[in-house]
Amino acid sequence: MIAHLIRSLLQGILVILAVGLIAFSMFRFVGDPVASLAGQESTDADRAELTERLGLNDPFPIQFVRFLAKAAQGDFGISYRQARPVADLLAERLPATVELAVLSALFAFIIGVGLGVYAAINRRGLVANAVMVLSLVGVSLPTFLIGIGLIYLFAVELRWLPSFGRGDVLRFGWWTTGLLTETGRKSLVLPVLTLGFFQLTLIMRLVRAEMLETMRTDYVRFARARGIPERRIQFRHALRNTMVPVVTIVGLQLGSVIAFAIVTETVFQWPGLGALFVNAVQFVDIPVMAAYLMFVAFVFATMNFLTDFVYVLIDPRLKA
Amino acid sequence: MSIASQPGNAEAPKGLLARAWDSDVGYSFRTSPVAIAAAVVTIVIILATTFAGFITPQNPFDAATLNLMDGFTPPGEAGAGSGMKFSLGADSQGRDMYSAILYGSRVSLLIGTASVIFSLLLGVTLGLVAGYIGGQIEALIMRIADIQLSFPAILVALLVFGIARGLIHPSLHEQMTFIVMTVAIGLSNWAQYARTVRASTLVEKRKEYVDAARVIGLRAFPVMIKHVLPNVAGPVLVIATINLALAVLEEATLSFLGVGMPPTQPSLGTLIRVGQQFLFSGEWWILLFPSAALVIIALSINLFGDWLRDALNPRLR
Numbered sequence: 289m290i291a292h293l294i295r296s297l298l299q300g301i302l303v304i305l306a307v308g309l310i311a312f313s314m315f316r317f318v319g320d321p322v323a324s325l326a327g328q329e330s331t332d333a334d335r336a337e338l339t340e341r342l343g344l345n346d347p348f349p350i351q352f353v354r355f356l357a358k359a360a361q362g363d364f365g366i367s368y369r370q371a372r373p374v375a376d377l378l379a380e381r382l383p384a385t386v387e388l389a390v391l392s393a394l395f396a397f398i399i400g401v402g403l404g405v406y407a408a409i410n411r412r413g414l415v416a417n418a419v420m421v422l423s424l425v426g427v428s429l430p431t432f433l434i435g436i437g438l439i440y441l442f443a444v445e446l447r448w449l450p451s452f453g454r455g456d457v458l459r460f461g462w463w464t465t466g467l468l469t470e471t472g473r474k475s476l477v478l479p480v481l482t483l484g485f486f487q488l489t490l491i492m493r494l495v496r497a498e499m500l501e502t503m504r505t506d507y508v509r510f511a512r513a514r515g516i517p518e519r520r521i522q523f524r525h526a527l528r529n530t531m532v533p534v535v536t537i538v539g540l541q542l543g544s545v546i547a548f549a550i551v552t553e554t555v556f557q558w559p560g561l562g563a564l565f566v567n568a569v570q571f572v573d574i575p576v577m578a579a580y581l582m583f584v585a586f587v588f589a590t591m592n593f594l595t596d597f598v599y600v601l602i603d604p605r606l607k608a
Numbered sequence: 609m610s611i612a613s614q615p616g617n618a619e620a621p622k623g624l625l626a627r628a629w630d631s632d633v634g635y636s637f638r639t640s641p642v643a644i645a646a647a648v649v650t651i652v653i654i655l656a657t658t659f660a661g662f663i664t665p666q667n668p669f670d671a672a673t674l675n676l677m678d679g680f681t682p683p684g685e686a687g688a689g690s691g692m693k694f695s696l697g698a699d700s701q702g703r704d705m706y707s708a709i710l711y712g713s714r715v716s717l718l719i720g721t722a723s724v725i726f727s728l729l730l731g732v733t734l735g736l737v738a739g740y741i742g743g744q745i746e747a748l749i750m751r752i753a754d755i756q757l758s759f760p761a762i763l764v765a766l767l768v769f770g771i772a773r774g775l776i777h778p779s780l781h782e783q784m785t786f787i788v789m790t791v792a793i794g795l796s797n798w799a800q801y802a803r804t805v806r807a808s809t810l811v812e813k814r815k816e817y818v819d820a821a822r823v824i825g826l827r828a829f830p831v832m833i834k835h836v837l838p839n840v841a842g843p844v845l846v847i848a849t850i851n852l853a854l855a856v857l858e859e860a861t862l863s864f865l866g867v868g869m870p871p872t873q874p875s876l877g878t879l880i881r882v883g884q885q886f887l888f889s890g891e892w893w894i895l896l897f898p899s900a901a902l903v904i905i906a907l908s909i910n911l912f913g914d915w916l917r918d919a920l921n922p923r924l925r
Contacts, residue, residue: 302751303755303758306751306755307755314771314774318771318774318775425907427910428853428903428906428907428910429903430857430860430861430902430906431861432860432861432864432865432880433880433899433902433903436880436884436887436895436899439887440887444887444888548760548762550762550763550766550865551762551861551864551865554864554865554866565766566766566865566866566867568770569766569767569769569770569773569867570866570867572770572773572774574770574774577767577770581767584759584763588758588759592758
């Protein structure tokens with residue numbers, strides 16, 4: 289088990305190093321960092337001095353190690369466009385994205401598992417079939433269209449919920465939250481639904497398929513033969529085994545939720561990391577792009593590791 | 609006397625189409641209404657977008673044919689400026705939405721198809737090389753594929769787009785967008801092909817026909833292309849069909865985010881991005897019709913791909 293976890297940790301480190309290499313190459317080879325920082329009226333001497341000061345004359349491996357060391361301390365340089373430290377920009381926008389991602393993952397997990405179990409138990413029921421057809425439509429609809437549809441229904445027609453921004457937020461140190469104000473909570477609803485919808489359909493279909501598979505296994509048949517009530521078999525025996533692959537998928541998804549938030553944040557003008565990244569791509573703001581990439585890689589590697597860890601906790605067979 | 613007229617050989621060999629119709633896959637197609645509907649819709653859309661110039665009332669991106677007085681004409685009504693009838697309405701500049709959607713779908717489908725071909729070529733080549741040659745090269749290719757697969761396609765495409773923006777001179781941005789989009793979407797989807805092809809190549813290369821080809825002195829490359837490739841191509845085609853729908857949606861998403869096709873040569877995503885500005889002012893047709901077109905295209909390709917996957921899957925027969 290420990291060997292399993294160490295292997296997973298090493299894999300994560302490898303991913304971060306590989307992404308770090310990409311991020312560093314972007315810094316080094318896309319655009320000209322000296323030209324971006326020195327301004328138009330600089331002399332050749334100024335530029336040479338800046339090149340030396342930035343360490344751009346050193347060999348590639350040394351520059352890479354220096355980049356990694358700085359990145360580990362949260363130093364990603366200065367945004368070309370906004371002329372502020374990238375780390376500050378990220379820290380400012382992190383709470384909005386985390387709040388959105390965690391809430392939508394929770395929403396998708398709770399509703400998705402519930403609907404999946406329901407659809408598996410009442411396999412031939414009318415409601416279950418309707419839910420399955422709806423989920424197929426959900427997979428085919430791109431996220432941004434779902435967002436626009438929700439805005440149209442709840443913001444334009446019904447006027448119940450705001451269509452953009454975070455509403456009023458409260459500040460605790462460097463963290464900001466919209467959960468404690470009414471406008472903040474209202475502003476969260478539509479983005480959370482939009483971001484959670486795709487995962488919800490995915491989790492639901494997965495839970496249903498796994499549950500149907502498990503209900504056919506021998507141990508369920510024997511449990512029935514022993515006269516254990518059907519509900520108890522479904523929830524205590526079958527669901528527990530169903531959860532193993534589901535937890536893996538959900539864990540792996542959470543990393544990509546951060547990235548899918550890019551689209552949701554743009555639709556709802558949500559002041560999070562994804563919207564920052566899209567802006568950075570539009571204006572070729574390399575330091576912000578590189579930092580976001582490193583951030584996603586880090587979140588992804590962490591989620592991967594945690595998933596493996598939880599996996600061991602849920603499945604006692606792996607403890608041996 | 610020709611061979612065909614000899615007695616005993618009277619039954620002419622059937623044509624390729626007839627044989628396809630009689631095959632298992634053909635039977636499965638004939639008996640699946642969903643597959644037929646999806647195929648018909650897909651073909652109609654492809655024909656309509658290909659011949660868009662002949663079946664639309666105007667070229668929506670030739671400014672000379674636009675009349676500003678026609679702006680915001682509701683669907684089915686005649687424009688105030690030109691008197692032309694707009695079946696799906698007109699946008700803020702008097703552009704016929706029906707024409708704009710057909711031209712936009714053409715851009716979307718072209719980028720989708722081109723990027724699928726790009727990732728297909730890249731992924732199949734790398735997968736063949738990894739599976740057939742093995743060793744360090746295989747380890748390297750598959751590691752890169754792992755890393756790529758762990759990042760969502762949309763993120764990879766955004767990144768490639770941003771990097772290309774930085775490398776290409778700003779004056780060339782507009783004309784290069786098509787190629788940049790193709791490469792960006794293609795680079796974000798190759799890993800799946802590489803994995804599939806590598807797995808089937810590992811199985812195929814142990815078979816006797818590969819040994820035989822090697823024994824007669826063929827080098828690695830011809831063996832891979834002429835002998836192994838045809839035997840690993842089946843699953844790849846299924847992935848390609850489903851990926852076409854994904855690529856069209858990915859392109860639409862990128863253009864919607866404002867990092868794709870510019871408004872001068874819009875795809876469906878760009879049209880939706882523009883239409884979203886009129887969501888609150890009541891001109892619903894500028895947004896609704898391009899969105900519906902996108903959903904119909906993605907859904908019909910998806911359903912067709914689903915059917916193809918089931919039809920070619922021997923376990924489900």
